[in-house]
Amino acid sequence: MSTSAAATVLRESGDTLGWTDYPEGVPVLVVDDDIEVRTVIGRCLRKFKVEIVQAGSLAQARRLLSKKRQQFSMLILDKCLPDGDGVEFWEEIRRSRPDLCCVIITGQGNGQEAHRAIQDGVFDYLPKPFTKDRIRSVVTKRYPGLLKIGDASVVVGPMIDGTDGVVENDGKIKFIAHSPSMISVSIDVTRVALIDTPVLIFAETGCGKEVVARLIHERSSRSDQNFVALNCGAINQQLIESTLFGHRKGSFTGAYTDQKGYFEEAHGGTVFLDEISETTPEFQVKLLRVLQESCITPVGSTEEIKVDVRVIAATNRNVKESDSVLRKDLYYRLAGREILLPTLKDRSADIIPLAFYFAQQAARKMKKKVWFSAGLIDALKAYSWPGNVRELSSVITALVGRAVGEVENILLVSDLPECVRVEVGDLKPNEAAVIGISEQFKTLAEVEAEHIQRVLRAFGGNMTKAARVLGREPTQFGKMCRAKGWGGGANDLSDADG
Numbered sequence: 001m002s003t004s005a006a007a008t009v010l011r012e013s014g015d016t017l018g019w020t021d022y023p024e025g026v027p028v029l030v031v032d033d034d035i036e037v038r039t040v041i042g043r044c045l046r047k048f049k050v051e052i053v054q055a056g057s058l059a060q061a062r063r064l065l066s067k068k069r070q071q072f073s074m075l076i077l078d079k080c081l082p083d084g085d086g087v088e089f090w091e092e093i094r095r096s097r098p099d100l101c102c103v104i105i106t107g108q109g110n111g112q113e114a115h116r117a118i119q120d121g122v123f124d125y126l127p128k129p130f131t132k133d134r135i136r137s138v139v140t141k142r143y144p145g146l147l148k149i150g151d152a153s154v155v156v157g158p159m160i161d162g163t164d165g166v167v168e169n170d171g172k173i174k175f176i177a178h179s180p181s182m183i184s185v186s187i188d189v190t191r192v193a194l195i196d197t198p199v200l201i202f203a204e205t206g207c208g209k210e211v212v213a214r215l216i217h218e219r220s221s222r223s224d225q226n227f228v229a230l231n232c233g234a235i236n237q238q239l240i241e242s243t244l245f246g247h248r249k250g251s252f253t254g255a256y257t258d259q260k261g262y263f264e265e266a267h268g269g270t271v272f273l274d275e276i277s278e279t280t281p282e283f284q285v286k287l288l289r290v291l292q293e294s295c296i297t298p299v300g301s302t303e304e305i306k307v308d309v310r311v312i313a314a315t316n317r318n319v320k321e322s323d324s325v326l327r328k329d330l331y332y333r334l335a336g337r338e339i340l341l342p343t344l345k346d347r348s349a350d351i352i353p354l355a356f357y358f359a360q361q362a363a364r365k366m367k368k369k370v371w372f373s374a375g376l377i378d379a380l381k382a383y384s385w386p387g388n389v390r391e392l393s394s395v396i397t398a399l400v401g402r403a404v405g406e407v408e409n410i411l412l413v414s415d416l417p418e419c420v421r422v423e424v425g426d427l428k429p430n431e432a433a434v435i436g437i438s439e440q441f442k443t444l445a446e447v448e449a450e451h452i453q454r455v456l457r458a459f460g461g462n463m464t465k466a467a468r469v470l471g472r473e474p475t476q477f478g479k480m481c482r483a484k485g486w487g488g489g490a491n492d493l494s495d496a497d498g
Contacts, residue, residue, distance in 0.1 A: 027073065038052070210229055228272070371409070395417060
Protein backbone atom coordinates (compact mmCIF):
# COMPACT_ATOMS: atom_id res chain seq x y z
CA MET A 1 0.00 0.00 0.00
CA SER A 2 1.35 3.45 -0.88
CA THR A 3 1.90 6.14 1.72
CA SER A 4 -1.00 8.23 0.41
CA ALA A 5 -3.32 5.22 0.27
CA ALA A 6 -2.39 4.19 3.79
CA ALA A 7 -2.96 7.74 4.99
CA THR A 8 -6.42 7.80 3.41
CA VAL A 9 -7.38 4.52 5.05
CA LEU A 10 -6.27 5.78 8.45
CA ARG A 11 -8.12 9.06 8.06
CA GLU A 12 -11.31 7.19 7.24
CA SER A 13 -10.92 4.76 10.13
CA GLY A 14 -9.39 7.19 12.60
CA ASP A 15 -12.28 7.09 15.06
CA THR A 16 -11.65 3.41 15.73
CA LEU A 17 -7.93 3.74 16.35
CA GLY A 18 -8.18 4.67 20.00
CA TRP A 19 -6.49 8.02 19.50
CA THR A 20 -6.88 10.80 22.04
CA ASP A 21 -9.18 13.16 20.15
CA TYR A 22 -9.24 16.86 20.92
CA PRO A 23 -12.23 17.92 23.09
CA GLU A 24 -14.28 19.94 20.62
CA GLY A 25 -14.83 23.57 21.56
CA VAL A 26 -12.44 23.50 24.53
CA PRO A 27 -9.65 26.10 24.15
CA VAL A 28 -5.98 26.13 25.13
CA LEU A 29 -4.98 28.64 27.80
CA VAL A 30 -1.78 30.48 26.82
CA VAL A 31 -0.16 32.47 29.64
CA ASP A 32 2.75 34.71 28.54
CA ASP A 33 3.47 38.40 29.09
CA ASP A 34 4.58 38.76 25.44
CA ILE A 35 1.51 39.34 23.29
CA GLU A 36 3.43 38.37 20.16
CA VAL A 37 4.23 34.94 21.58
CA ARG A 38 0.59 34.41 22.51
CA THR A 39 -0.59 35.56 19.07
CA VAL A 40 1.82 33.34 17.14
CA ILE A 41 0.93 30.30 19.25
CA GLY A 42 -2.71 31.01 18.49
CA ARG A 43 -1.99 31.14 14.76
CA CYS A 44 0.00 27.91 14.99
CA LEU A 45 -2.93 26.04 16.49
CA ARG A 46 -5.51 27.32 14.02
CA LYS A 47 -4.14 24.76 11.59
CA PHE A 48 -5.86 22.19 13.82
CA LYS A 49 -8.93 24.42 14.45
CA VAL A 50 -7.88 24.85 18.08
CA GLU A 51 -8.76 28.18 19.72
CA ILE A 52 -6.82 29.81 22.52
CA VAL A 53 -7.63 31.99 25.49
CA GLN A 54 -4.88 34.48 26.34
CA ALA A 55 -3.56 35.71 29.68
CA GLY A 56 -0.66 38.09 30.20
CA SER A 57 -0.12 37.43 33.90
CA LEU A 58 -0.61 34.84 36.60
CA ALA A 59 -3.40 36.93 38.11
CA GLN A 60 -5.37 36.77 34.85
CA ALA A 61 -4.70 33.05 34.53
CA ARG A 62 -5.77 32.44 38.11
CA ARG A 63 -9.09 34.21 37.50
CA LEU A 64 -9.74 32.18 34.36
CA LEU A 65 -8.90 28.90 36.06
CA SER A 66 -11.06 29.71 39.07
CA LYS A 67 -14.21 29.70 36.94
CA LYS A 68 -15.74 26.27 37.45
CA ARG A 69 -17.53 26.27 34.09
CA GLN A 70 -14.44 27.31 32.14
CA GLN A 71 -12.59 24.27 30.79
CA PHE A 72 -9.20 24.17 29.07
CA SER A 73 -7.67 21.34 27.05
CA MET A 74 -4.12 22.43 27.79
CA LEU A 75 -2.16 25.10 29.64
CA ILE A 76 0.85 26.64 27.87
CA LEU A 77 2.57 28.57 30.63
CA ASP A 78 5.56 30.93 30.58
CA LYS A 79 7.93 30.45 33.52
CA CYS A 80 8.93 34.09 34.02
CA LEU A 81 5.89 36.35 34.39
CA PRO A 82 5.59 39.85 35.91
CA ASP A 83 3.74 38.60 38.98
CA GLY A 84 5.40 35.27 39.68
CA ASP A 85 7.03 32.03 38.60
CA GLY A 86 5.06 29.84 36.20
CA VAL A 87 6.46 26.57 37.52
CA GLU A 88 5.42 27.46 41.07
CA PHE A 89 1.99 28.51 39.74
CA TRP A 90 1.62 25.10 38.13
CA GLU A 91 2.27 23.47 41.51
CA GLU A 92 -0.53 25.61 42.90
CA ILE A 93 -3.21 25.00 40.29
CA ARG A 94 -2.54 21.28 39.70
CA ARG A 95 -4.21 20.56 43.06
CA SER A 96 -7.51 21.96 41.82
CA ARG A 97 -7.11 20.81 38.21
CA PRO A 98 -5.09 17.56 38.36
CA ASP A 99 -6.13 16.47 34.85
CA LEU A 100 -5.01 19.68 33.12
CA CYS A 101 -2.08 19.12 30.77
CA CYS A 102 0.63 21.75 31.31
CA VAL A 103 3.49 22.82 29.01
CA ILE A 104 6.14 25.18 30.42
CA ILE A 105 7.82 27.62 28.03
CA THR A 106 10.80 29.70 29.11
CA GLY A 107 13.84 31.62 28.01
CA GLN A 108 15.45 31.37 31.46
CA GLY A 109 15.14 27.72 32.40
CA ASN A 110 17.77 25.13 33.23
CA GLY A 111 18.22 21.39 32.95
CA GLN A 112 17.61 20.59 36.61
CA GLU A 113 14.35 22.51 36.67
CA ALA A 114 13.22 20.86 33.42
CA HIS A 115 13.93 17.44 34.91
CA ARG A 116 11.99 18.23 38.10
CA ALA A 117 9.08 19.67 36.13
CA ILE A 118 8.75 16.56 33.96
CA GLN A 119 9.07 14.34 37.04
CA ASP A 120 6.29 16.37 38.70
CA GLY A 121 3.87 15.82 35.82
CA VAL A 122 4.55 18.68 33.38
CA PHE A 123 3.76 17.35 29.89
CA ASP A 124 6.65 19.16 28.22
CA TYR A 125 9.21 21.87 28.93
CA LEU A 126 10.19 24.07 25.96
CA PRO A 127 13.17 26.44 26.11
CA LYS A 128 12.82 29.61 24.03
CA PRO A 129 13.32 30.10 21.18
CA PHE A 130 11.28 27.24 19.78
CA THR A 131 9.83 26.66 16.33
CA LYS A 132 6.18 26.75 15.39
CA ASP A 133 6.39 23.07 14.49
CA ARG A 134 7.59 22.34 18.01
CA ILE A 135 4.43 23.85 19.52
CA ARG A 136 2.28 21.89 17.08
CA SER A 137 4.22 18.74 17.88
CA VAL A 138 3.58 19.09 21.61
CA VAL A 139 -0.15 19.61 21.12
CA THR A 140 -0.52 16.73 18.67
CA LYS A 141 1.41 14.40 20.97
CA ARG A 142 -1.20 15.14 23.63
CA TYR A 143 -4.07 14.91 21.14
CA PRO A 144 -2.97 12.71 18.19
CA GLY A 145 -6.50 12.87 16.73
CA LEU A 146 -5.73 16.44 15.59
CA LEU A 147 -3.53 15.01 12.87
CA LYS A 148 -6.65 13.79 11.07
CA ILE A 149 -7.49 17.42 10.30
CA GLY A 150 -4.50 18.07 8.00
CA ASP A 151 -2.76 16.02 5.35
CA ALA A 152 0.85 17.01 6.05
CA SER A 153 1.39 14.88 9.14
CA VAL A 154 -1.31 12.21 8.90
CA VAL A 155 -0.16 8.92 10.34
CA VAL A 156 0.70 5.96 8.16
CA GLY A 157 1.72 2.37 8.60
CA PRO A 158 0.79 0.02 11.43
CA MET A 159 0.58 1.21 15.01
CA ILE A 160 3.67 -0.02 16.85
CA ASP A 161 2.39 -1.25 20.19
CA GLY A 162 5.02 -2.04 22.77
CA THR A 163 2.44 -2.56 25.52
CA ASP A 164 0.84 -5.71 24.07
CA GLY A 165 2.89 -8.03 26.25
CA VAL A 166 4.36 -9.86 23.24
CA VAL A 167 8.05 -10.67 23.63
CA GLU A 168 10.09 -11.64 20.58
CA ASN A 169 13.02 -13.66 21.80
CA ASP A 170 13.30 -16.71 19.57
CA GLY A 171 17.02 -16.06 19.17
CA LYS A 172 16.83 -15.96 15.38
CA ILE A 173 18.42 -13.18 13.34
CA LYS A 174 15.94 -10.66 11.90
CA PHE A 175 17.27 -10.08 8.39
CA ILE A 176 15.24 -7.35 6.66
CA ALA A 177 15.68 -7.40 2.89
CA HIS A 178 13.17 -5.71 0.58
CA SER A 179 15.60 -4.02 -1.78
CA PRO A 180 16.99 -5.96 -4.77
CA SER A 181 20.56 -5.60 -3.48
CA MET A 182 19.76 -7.06 -0.05
CA ILE A 183 17.65 -9.86 -1.54
CA SER A 184 20.78 -10.77 -3.52
CA VAL A 185 22.81 -10.68 -0.30
CA SER A 186 20.30 -13.03 1.34
CA ILE A 187 20.69 -15.48 -1.55
CA ASP A 188 24.50 -15.23 -1.31
CA VAL A 189 24.31 -15.89 2.44
CA THR A 190 22.28 -19.05 1.88
CA ARG A 191 24.74 -20.34 -0.70
CA VAL A 192 27.81 -19.46 1.37
CA ALA A 193 26.33 -21.01 4.51
CA LEU A 194 26.20 -24.41 2.82
CA ILE A 195 29.92 -24.39 2.00
CA ASP A 196 32.13 -24.66 5.08
CA THR A 197 34.87 -22.21 4.03
CA PRO A 198 36.11 -18.83 5.31
CA VAL A 199 34.08 -15.77 4.29
CA LEU A 200 35.10 -12.13 3.88
CA ILE A 201 32.44 -9.41 4.22
CA PHE A 202 33.01 -5.92 2.81
CA ALA A 203 30.88 -3.04 4.08
CA GLU A 204 31.02 0.50 5.42
CA THR A 205 30.79 0.99 9.16
CA GLY A 206 27.27 0.50 10.45
CA CYS A 207 25.96 -1.61 7.54
CA GLY A 208 25.33 -4.73 9.62
CA LYS A 209 28.36 -6.94 9.02
CA GLU A 210 27.85 -8.89 12.23
CA VAL A 211 24.17 -9.47 11.44
CA VAL A 212 25.18 -11.07 8.13
CA ALA A 213 27.88 -13.13 9.84
CA ARG A 214 25.38 -14.42 12.39
CA LEU A 215 22.92 -15.21 9.60
CA ILE A 216 25.58 -17.28 7.79
CA HIS A 217 26.19 -19.19 11.03
CA GLU A 218 22.44 -19.62 11.62
CA ARG A 219 21.89 -21.07 8.14
CA SER A 220 24.93 -23.35 8.28
CA SER A 221 25.41 -26.86 9.65
CA ARG A 222 27.17 -25.25 12.63
CA SER A 223 24.06 -23.39 13.82
CA ASP A 224 23.70 -25.50 16.98
CA GLN A 225 27.25 -24.59 18.10
CA ASN A 226 28.74 -21.34 19.47
CA PHE A 227 29.04 -18.11 17.51
CA VAL A 228 31.79 -15.86 18.95
CA ALA A 229 32.42 -12.31 17.68
CA LEU A 230 35.40 -9.99 18.21
CA ASN A 231 35.88 -6.44 16.93
CA CYS A 232 39.60 -6.45 16.16
CA GLY A 233 39.72 -2.67 16.01
CA ALA A 234 38.33 -2.25 19.52
CA ILE A 235 40.86 -4.39 21.40
CA ASN A 236 44.48 -3.76 22.33
CA GLN A 237 46.55 -5.46 19.66
CA GLN A 238 48.84 -6.89 22.33
CA LEU A 239 45.87 -8.77 23.79
CA ILE A 240 44.20 -9.96 20.60
CA GLU A 241 46.33 -13.11 20.33
CA SER A 242 45.61 -14.27 23.88
CA THR A 243 41.93 -13.35 23.46
CA LEU A 244 41.56 -15.54 20.39
CA PHE A 245 44.06 -18.34 21.06
CA GLY A 246 44.11 -18.36 24.86
CA HIS A 247 47.10 -18.25 27.20
CA ARG A 248 48.88 -20.23 29.87
CA LYS A 249 49.39 -19.23 33.49
CA GLY A 250 52.36 -16.89 33.92
CA SER A 251 52.79 -16.18 30.21
CA PHE A 252 52.48 -12.43 30.86
CA THR A 253 51.70 -10.05 33.72
CA GLY A 254 48.15 -10.68 34.89
CA ALA A 255 47.94 -14.22 33.48
CA TYR A 256 47.17 -15.87 36.82
CA THR A 257 45.45 -18.93 35.37
CA ASP A 258 45.20 -20.84 32.10
CA GLN A 259 42.59 -19.26 29.88
CA LYS A 260 40.80 -20.62 26.82
CA GLY A 261 40.58 -18.35 23.80
CA TYR A 262 37.64 -17.64 21.51
CA PHE A 263 38.71 -20.34 19.05
CA GLU A 264 38.48 -23.05 21.69
CA GLU A 265 35.18 -21.61 22.98
CA ALA A 266 33.78 -21.73 19.44
CA HIS A 267 35.01 -25.26 18.67
CA GLY A 268 32.54 -26.72 16.19
CA GLY A 269 31.03 -23.31 15.57
CA THR A 270 31.96 -19.92 14.07
CA VAL A 271 34.36 -17.11 14.94
CA PHE A 272 33.57 -13.66 13.51
CA LEU A 273 36.52 -11.24 13.24
CA ASP A 274 35.21 -7.75 12.51
CA GLU A 275 37.61 -5.09 11.16
CA ILE A 276 40.26 -7.71 10.41
CA SER A 277 42.30 -5.09 8.54
CA GLU A 278 43.00 -3.34 11.86
CA THR A 279 45.21 -6.19 13.09
CA THR A 280 49.02 -6.22 12.95
CA PRO A 281 50.97 -8.09 10.24
CA GLU A 282 52.44 -10.35 12.95
CA PHE A 283 49.01 -11.46 14.11
CA GLN A 284 47.86 -11.94 10.52
CA VAL A 285 50.68 -14.43 9.95
CA LYS A 286 49.51 -16.48 12.95
CA LEU A 287 45.87 -16.29 11.85
CA LEU A 288 46.85 -17.52 8.38
CA ARG A 289 48.48 -20.59 9.95
CA VAL A 290 45.32 -21.25 11.99
CA LEU A 291 43.25 -21.16 8.80
CA GLN A 292 45.66 -23.49 7.02
CA GLU A 293 46.36 -26.00 9.79
CA SER A 294 43.19 -25.74 11.93
CA CYS A 295 45.46 -25.52 14.98
CA ILE A 296 46.09 -22.82 17.59
CA THR A 297 48.96 -22.29 19.99
CA PRO A 298 48.03 -20.50 23.24
CA VAL A 299 50.30 -17.67 24.37
CA GLY A 300 53.03 -19.07 26.61
CA SER A 301 52.69 -22.61 25.26
CA THR A 302 54.37 -24.72 22.57
CA GLU A 303 51.51 -27.19 22.40
CA GLU A 304 49.22 -27.02 19.37
CA ILE A 305 45.49 -27.52 19.92
CA LYS A 306 43.30 -28.81 17.12
CA VAL A 307 40.18 -26.67 16.55
CA ASP A 308 37.24 -27.01 14.20
CA VAL A 309 36.12 -23.45 13.58
CA ARG A 310 34.73 -21.56 10.64
CA VAL A 311 36.17 -18.03 10.34
CA ILE A 312 34.12 -15.15 8.99
CA ALA A 313 36.04 -11.88 8.69
CA ALA A 314 34.87 -8.37 7.80
CA THR A 315 36.41 -5.04 6.91
CA ASN A 316 35.33 -1.55 5.93
CA ARG A 317 38.48 -1.00 3.87
CA ASN A 318 39.30 -1.77 0.26
CA VAL A 319 41.80 -4.56 0.85
CA LYS A 320 42.52 -4.86 -2.86
CA GLU A 321 44.38 -1.55 -2.93
CA SER A 322 48.16 -1.68 -3.13
CA ASP A 323 48.61 0.05 0.24
CA SER A 324 46.16 -2.19 2.07
CA VAL A 325 47.24 -3.23 5.59
CA LEU A 326 45.76 -6.70 5.10
CA ARG A 327 48.37 -9.22 3.96
CA LYS A 328 47.70 -10.53 0.46
CA ASP A 329 48.17 -14.18 1.47
CA LEU A 330 45.60 -13.78 4.28
CA TYR A 331 43.22 -11.99 1.93
CA TYR A 332 43.44 -14.82 -0.62
CA ARG A 333 42.78 -17.35 2.12
CA LEU A 334 39.70 -15.46 3.36
CA ALA A 335 38.36 -14.42 -0.01
CA GLY A 336 37.17 -17.82 -1.16
CA ARG A 337 33.72 -16.39 -0.57
CA GLU A 338 33.09 -12.64 -0.55
CA ILE A 339 29.94 -10.73 0.34
CA LEU A 340 29.57 -7.02 -0.37
CA LEU A 341 26.95 -5.17 1.71
CA PRO A 342 25.41 -2.02 0.21
CA THR A 343 25.11 1.22 2.17
CA LEU A 344 21.69 2.11 3.54
CA LYS A 345 21.17 4.84 0.95
CA ASP A 346 21.77 2.20 -1.74
CA ARG A 347 19.06 -0.04 -0.29
CA SER A 348 16.38 2.63 0.16
CA ALA A 349 13.51 0.12 0.04
CA ASP A 350 14.74 -1.25 3.38
CA ILE A 351 14.76 2.08 5.26
CA ILE A 352 11.13 2.11 6.42
CA PRO A 353 10.88 -1.64 7.20
CA LEU A 354 14.06 -1.29 9.25
CA ALA A 355 12.67 1.82 10.96
CA PHE A 356 9.48 -0.04 11.90
CA TYR A 357 11.53 -2.96 13.22
CA PHE A 358 13.76 -0.74 15.37
CA ALA A 359 10.70 1.15 16.62
CA GLN A 360 9.03 -2.14 17.57
CA GLN A 361 12.12 -3.20 19.52
CA ALA A 362 12.34 0.12 21.34
CA ALA A 363 8.59 0.34 21.99
CA ARG A 364 8.53 -3.09 23.60
CA LYS A 365 11.51 -2.28 25.77
CA MET A 366 9.95 1.03 26.87
CA LYS A 367 6.30 -0.18 26.83
CA LYS A 368 5.06 2.53 24.46
CA LYS A 369 2.74 2.94 21.49
CA VAL A 370 3.84 4.96 18.47
CA TRP A 371 2.82 5.85 14.92
CA PHE A 372 4.98 7.26 12.12
CA SER A 373 3.71 10.45 10.47
CA ALA A 374 3.76 10.68 6.67
CA GLY A 375 6.21 13.57 6.93
CA LEU A 376 8.57 11.50 9.08
CA ILE A 377 8.53 8.62 6.62
CA ASP A 378 9.34 11.00 3.75
CA ALA A 379 12.21 12.49 5.78
CA LEU A 380 13.65 9.07 6.64
CA LYS A 381 13.61 8.15 2.95
CA ALA A 382 15.23 11.42 1.88
CA TYR A 383 18.12 11.44 4.38
CA SER A 384 21.49 10.05 3.19
CA TRP A 385 22.23 8.01 6.37
CA PRO A 386 26.04 8.35 6.45
CA GLY A 387 26.07 6.16 9.57
CA ASN A 388 24.01 3.51 7.76
CA VAL A 389 21.82 1.03 9.66
CA ARG A 390 23.49 1.78 12.98
CA GLU A 391 22.56 5.47 12.67
CA LEU A 392 18.97 4.62 11.70
CA SER A 393 18.64 2.35 14.72
CA SER A 394 19.97 5.07 17.03
CA VAL A 395 17.67 7.75 15.60
CA ILE A 396 14.52 5.60 15.79
CA THR A 397 15.28 4.43 19.33
CA ALA A 398 15.72 8.06 20.40
CA LEU A 399 12.41 9.03 18.74
CA VAL A 400 10.53 6.32 20.61
CA GLY A 401 12.32 7.32 23.80
CA ARG A 402 10.93 10.85 23.50
CA ALA A 403 7.36 9.56 23.17
CA VAL A 404 5.24 10.10 26.27
CA GLY A 405 4.08 7.16 28.38
CA GLU A 406 1.76 4.45 27.10
CA VAL A 407 -0.52 6.79 25.15
CA GLU A 408 -0.40 6.58 21.34
CA ASN A 409 2.30 8.99 20.18
CA ILE A 410 2.82 10.35 16.68
CA LEU A 411 6.49 10.54 15.69
CA LEU A 412 6.99 13.73 13.64
CA VAL A 413 9.69 15.34 11.49
CA SER A 414 10.23 17.90 14.24
CA ASP A 415 11.34 15.06 16.55
CA LEU A 416 14.29 14.16 14.31
CA PRO A 417 17.86 15.28 15.09
CA GLU A 418 18.74 18.65 13.60
CA CYS A 419 21.31 17.16 11.20
CA VAL A 420 18.58 15.04 9.60
CA ARG A 421 16.03 17.86 9.41
CA VAL A 422 18.53 20.26 7.86
CA GLU A 423 19.61 17.80 5.17
CA VAL A 424 16.09 16.84 4.11
CA GLY A 425 15.11 20.50 3.80
CA ASP A 426 12.74 20.72 6.72
CA LEU A 427 14.21 24.12 7.65
CA LYS A 428 13.75 26.53 4.74
CA PRO A 429 15.30 30.02 4.78
CA ASN A 430 11.88 31.74 4.85
CA GLU A 431 10.72 29.55 7.73
CA ALA A 432 13.47 30.43 10.17
CA ALA A 433 11.20 32.51 12.38
CA VAL A 434 10.80 31.07 15.85
CA ILE A 435 8.70 31.89 18.88
CA GLY A 436 10.30 33.66 21.81
CA ILE A 437 13.51 34.79 20.08
CA SER A 438 14.59 38.38 20.55
CA GLU A 439 13.98 40.86 17.73
CA GLN A 440 17.61 41.36 16.72
CA PHE A 441 17.91 37.72 15.62
CA LYS A 442 15.07 37.89 13.08
CA THR A 443 15.43 38.67 9.38
CA LEU A 444 14.43 42.11 8.10
CA ALA A 445 11.53 40.56 6.21
CA GLU A 446 10.23 38.93 9.41
CA VAL A 447 10.56 42.15 11.41
CA GLU A 448 8.79 44.12 8.66
CA ALA A 449 5.93 41.59 8.47
CA GLU A 450 5.45 41.63 12.23
CA HIS A 451 5.52 45.44 12.34
CA ILE A 452 2.89 45.66 9.59
CA GLN A 453 0.66 43.26 11.52
CA ARG A 454 1.06 45.29 14.71
CA VAL A 455 -0.01 48.45 12.89
CA LEU A 456 -2.97 46.63 11.35
CA ARG A 457 -4.06 45.42 14.78
CA ALA A 458 -3.71 48.94 16.17
CA PHE A 459 -6.17 50.18 13.52
CA GLY A 460 -8.54 47.26 13.90
CA GLY A 461 -7.54 45.78 10.54
CA ASN A 462 -8.23 49.00 8.59
CA MET A 463 -5.77 48.66 5.70
CA THR A 464 -6.18 52.25 4.46
CA LYS A 465 -5.24 53.79 7.80
CA ALA A 466 -2.39 51.35 8.26
CA ALA A 467 -1.05 52.15 4.76
CA ARG A 468 -0.93 55.87 5.55
CA VAL A 469 1.02 55.30 8.77
CA LEU A 470 3.42 52.93 7.04
CA GLY A 471 3.91 55.20 4.04
CA ARG A 472 2.51 52.67 1.56
CA GLU A 473 0.22 53.19 -1.42
CA PRO A 474 -3.20 52.02 -0.08
CA THR A 475 -4.35 49.98 -3.09
CA GLN A 476 -1.13 48.02 -3.48
CA PHE A 477 -0.83 47.65 0.27
CA GLY A 478 -4.37 46.27 0.46
CA LYS A 479 -3.63 43.70 -2.26
CA MET A 480 -0.50 42.55 -0.41
CA CYS A 481 -2.33 42.22 2.92
CA ARG A 482 -5.19 40.25 1.39
CA ALA A 483 -2.73 37.95 -0.41
CA LYS A 484 -0.99 37.23 2.90
CA GLY A 485 -4.25 36.92 4.82
CA TRP A 486 -3.62 40.04 6.91
CA GLY A 487 -6.30 42.48 7.94
CA GLY A 488 -9.76 42.42 9.48
CA GLY A 489 -8.41 42.57 13.07
CA ALA A 490 -5.88 40.53 15.03
CA ASN A 491 -8.20 37.54 15.29
CA ASP A 492 -8.38 37.25 11.52
CA LEU A 493 -4.63 37.11 10.85
CA SER A 494 -3.91 33.82 9.12
CA ASP A 495 -1.09 31.48 9.92
CA ALA A 496 1.19 32.37 7.06
CA ASP A 497 3.23 29.18 7.28
CA GLY A 498 0.23 26.85 7.14
